[in-house]
Amino acid sequence: MNRSDIKAGLRVFIVMKQDQRTGNLTEGVVKDILTKSSSHPHGIKVRLENGSVGRVKKIAG
DSSP states (O other), rough: OOOGGOOOTTTEEEGGGGTTTOOOOEEEEEEEOOSSSSSSTTTTTEEHHHHHTEEEEEEEE
């Protein structure tokens, strides 16, 4: 998944830092893209509208 695939307002599933061991996904809407590079091996880091920060694992819907 590339940074160009992710836009503000997109509904995604992220894994937050504290959930990395369990792989527990959090669903939300992208507010900000925090990763500067075009891709990242663990996923693009984003901030959701609810304030959660994590790496995108999949795009919803």
